[in-house]
Amino acid sequence: MNTVIQNSVDNNLSISGIFSNSHFKRVITNGKSNFIDAKIDKYIQFLELNEGATRKDALKAMYSYLLSEYRCEYVYKNFITKKILLGRHSLNTSTLLNEFRVGSSLADLVLINGKSVVYEIKTELDTPERLEDQLADYRKTFTHIYLVTHHSLIEKYLSILKDEEVGLIALTNNFTLSEVREAKKETRYLDITTMFKSLRKEEYSNIIESEYGEVPDVPNMYYFKECLKLAEQMPPKHFHKLMTTELKKRKPKETTPFKENLLPEYLNSVCMAIDPTANQYDRLFQFLNTKIN
Amino acid sequence: MYFPYLRGKQYELISLRELSEKMSETGVIHPIIEPVKETTSTLRITCEQLVDAEVPFTLILNPSVGDLKDSLHEIIHFINAEVGDYEQLHLGVLIHSNTNLAPLNQSLNELENNYPFTIVHLSQYPDTDSLSDFYNDKTVHYNLFRDSNLVRRYRRIINQNTKVVLSDPFNSKRTNADYAKVPDEFFTDEHNFYHEDGYIGFSDYLTIGEDYSDSGFAPYAVTIHLTYLRDDGQIWIRHFVSDSNDDYTDVPGTYKEALDKLIEFINDENLQSSACEEFRKQAAAGHYPGLGSVKKLSIIHHIELIIGVLN
Numbered sequence: 214m215n216t217v218i219q220n221s222v223d224n225n226l227s228i229s230g231i232f233s234n235s236h237f238k239r240v241i242t243n244g245k246s247n248f249i250d251a252k253i254d255k256y257i258q259f260l261e262l263n264e265g266a267t268r269k270d271a272l273k274a275m276y277s278y279l280l281s282e283y284r285c286e287y288v289y290k291n292f293i294t295k296k297i298l299l300g301r302h303s304l305n306t307s308t309l310l311n312e313f314r315v316g317s318s319l320a321d322l323v324l325i326n327g328k329s330v331v332y333e334i335k336t337e338l339d340t341p342e343r344l345e346d347q348l349a350d351y352r353k354t355f356t357h358i359y360l361v362t363h364h365s366l367i368e369k370y371l372s373i374l375k376d377e378e379v380g381l382i383a384l385t386n387n388f389t390l391s392e393v394r395e396a397k398k399e400t401r402y403l404d405i406t407t408m409f410k411s412l413r414k415e416e417y418s419n420i421i422e423s424e425y426g427e428v429p430d431v432p433n434m435y436y437f438k439e440c441l442k443l444a445e446q447m448p449p450k451h452f453h454k455l456m457t458t459e460l461k462k463r464k465p466k467e468t469t470p471f472k473e474n475l476l477p478e479y480l481n482s483v484c485m486a487i488d489p490t491a492n493q494y495d496r497l498f499q500f501l502n503t504k505i506n
Numbered sequence: 507m508y509f510p511y512l513r514g515k516q517y518e519l520i521s522l523r524e525l526s527e528k529m530s531e532t533g534v535i536h537p538i539i540e541p542v543k544e545t546t547s548t549l550r551i552t553c554e555q556l557v558d559a560e561v562p563f564t565l566i567l568n569p570s571v572g573d574l575k576d577s578l579h580e581i582i583h584f585i586n587a588e589v590g591d592y593e594q595l596h597l598g599v600l601i602h603s604n605t606n607l608a609p610l611n612q613s614l615n616e617l618e619n620n621y622p623f624t625i626v627h628l629s630q631y632p633d634t635d636s637l638s639d640f641y642n643d644k645t646v647h648y649n650l651f652r653d654s655n656l657v658r659r660y661r662r663i664i665n666q667n668t669k670v671v672l673s674d675p676f677n678s679k680r681t682n683a684d685y686a687k688v689p690d691e692f693f694t695d696e697h698n699f700y701h702e703d704g705y706i707g708f709s710d711y712l713t714i715g716e717d718y719s720d721s722g723f724a725p726y727a728v729t730i731h732l733t734y735l736r737d738d739g740q741i742w743i744r745h746f747v748s749d750s751n752d753d754y755t756d757v758p759g760t761y762k763e764a765l766d767k768l769i770e771f772i773n774d775e776n777l778q779s780s781a782c783e784e785f786r787k788q789a790a791a792g793h794y795p796g797l798g799s800v801k802k803l804s805i806i807h808h809i810e811l812i813i814g815v816l817n
Binding site: 314317409410431432433434435436437438 | 753759794
C-alpha cells in the first residue's frame with residue numbers, strides 16, 4: 214500500500230501554493246476557499262488521515278510534506294515568525310513586518326524592536342543571484358541583517374558574503390533555527406531617501422511633525438517632495454530611530470491568537486501577513502475545524 | 507449617432523452623469539452600459555439621471571465580464587425596480603459563441619415593461635436559425651457589429667437601418683510606461699466614413715479599451731490619455747506619461763509630471779472642453795484628485811469631442 218505523496222515538481226508547487234496569503238484572505242473574508250478544498254480533495258488519499266479528520270489535520274499533513282520534501286520560502290518564514298513570536302521577543306515589544314518594500318527589493322521579514330532587523334531567506338531552491346543588490350538596499354534602511362538558509366548551504370554563503378556584518382542563521386535537520394554568526398550593528402549606510410520611501414504617508418508625516426512641529430502646508434502634488442526635503446536635513450541615524458518608532462505601530466489587529474498560541478503552527482506567518490480581525494479569526498477557526506467528508 | 511461602450515464601474519458611470527445634460531441637448535450620443543458590479547447605488551443614480559435628462563441608453567442584460575456575468579435576474583430586477591417604464595431604455599444582449607439565447611429569452615418574461623433591443627454581435631452565433639427566432643418577437647433598434655462579415659451573413663435577419671460599427675481603436679499596453687514609446691497615435695476616423703459604409707452609427711470602448719480588468723493597484727507610472735481632432739479630420743490620441751516611474755511612493759507628484767505635459771499640449775493646441783478646463787484647474791491648484799477622476803476626465807473629453815464632430 215502506497216499512501217505517501219510522491220515527491221514531484223507538480224506536487225511540490227501544488228502543495229506549497231496552498232500556504233499563500235491570497236487563499237487564506239479568502240477564507241477570513243468569505244469563510245471558504247475552493248482552491249484549498251480542491252487541493253485537500255486531490256491529496257486526501259495520500260494523507261493517512263483518521264476518521265473525522267478536519268481541514269486543520271489535512272493542512273497539517275500537507276505542511277509536513279513540505280517540511281520533509283520541499284522546504285520553500287514559506288516554511289522558513291513560518292519558523293522565523295514562530296521563533297520571534299514565541300521566543301525572546303514578544304509581540305508587546307516588537308513588530309514583525311512581512312514583505313516590506315525597500316528600494317527595489319522586497320524584504321521577506323523585518324523585525325522592529327528598538328533595532329531594525331531584516332531577515333533575507335535563501336532556501337535550497339533559491340540562487341544567490343540578487344543577494345548583493347538586496348543587501349545594498351537593506352543596509353540603507355536597517356541596522357541588522359540576517360541571512361537565513363539551509364544548514365547545507367552555510368559554507369557556500371559564508372564564502373559569498375564579503376560583508377562581515379551580515380549575520381547567518383541555519384535551518385537545522387531537526388527544524389530549529391540556529392545562529393551561525395551574529396549580525397553586527399551597522400549604521401554607516403543608512404539612507405534617508407530609501408527609508409522615507411518605505412513609509413506610508415501617515416508615518417512620514419508623523420516623523421516630520423515630531424521633528425519640525427508641523428507638516429508642510431502645500432497641495433498634495435507637492436506634499437511628498439516637501440516632506441522628503443525636510444527629512445533629508447535630519448541625521449540619518451536620528452531618522453532611522455523615528456522610523457522604527459513609526460513602524461512599531463504597525464501592530465497586528467488581534468494579538469491573542471499569537472500570544473495564546475492558538476494557531477496551528479503552519480499558519481503563523483500567513484496570519485501575521487493577512488492580519489485578521491477577531492471576527493475573521495472566528496471564520497478561520499470554523500473553516501479549519503470543519504470535518505472533511 | 508455615437509454609442510460609447512462603457513463598463514459600469516464607478517468613474518465610468520460618473521462620467522455619464524456629468525455629461526447627461528450635454529447628451530440630452532445634442533441628441534447624438536447613446537451610451538451603452540455593461541453593468542459589472544453588484545447593481546450599486548452609483549448605477550441606480552446614473553440611470554435616474556439619464557432618465558431625467560431623457561437620454562436614450564442601453565443596459566446590457568448578459569455582461570461578459572465582471573461580477574454580474576451570470577446575474578441576468580438581478581439585472582432584470584434592477585430594471586423593474588429602478589428604471590420602470592422609460593421608453594428610451596434599450597435592452598442590450600451580447601452575442602458571442604457562448605451566449606445561450608433560450609434561457610435568456612425565457613427570463614425576459616420577468617420584465618414588467620416592453621423595451622426595444624440593442625444587439626451587440628461580438629462574434630458569430632453558432633446557430634443562425636435560433637438567432638433568427640430570437641429576433642422574431644422583438645423590436646431591435648440597433649445592431650452593433652465587431653466584424654463586418656457578419657453584416658452580410660445576417661442580412662436576412664436584421665434591418666439595414668439598425669447597423670452600428672463597433673471597434674476598439676485603443677491600443678492597451680501592458681504597463682503605463684509602455685505608452686511613452688508611442689506617445690501620439692491614430693485613434694479613429696469612423697465619424698467620417700460610417701455613413702458612407704452603410705451604418706447609422708459607430709461605437710467604441712473610448713480611451714479604456716475592450717480588455718476588462720478589475721484589479722486596481724498603485725501604478726508606477728501615471729498616464730493620461732487624451733483624444734484630439736486634427737486638421738485632416740482624423741482623431742488621434744496622446745498619452746502623457748510621467749517621468750519618475752521607478753516606484754509608487756508619490757502618486758500625486760508623479761501625476762503632476764504627466765499633467766504638466768498635458769497642460770503644455772492643450773495650451774499649445776488651444777483645446778477647449780470642460781475636461782480640459784478641469785485639468786487646467788488641477789494644475790493651478792496643485793491638487794491631485796485620484797486616478798479614478800483622471801479616467802473620468804479622459805472619457806468626458808472624448809465624448810465631448812465626438813459631440814463636437816457630429817454636430
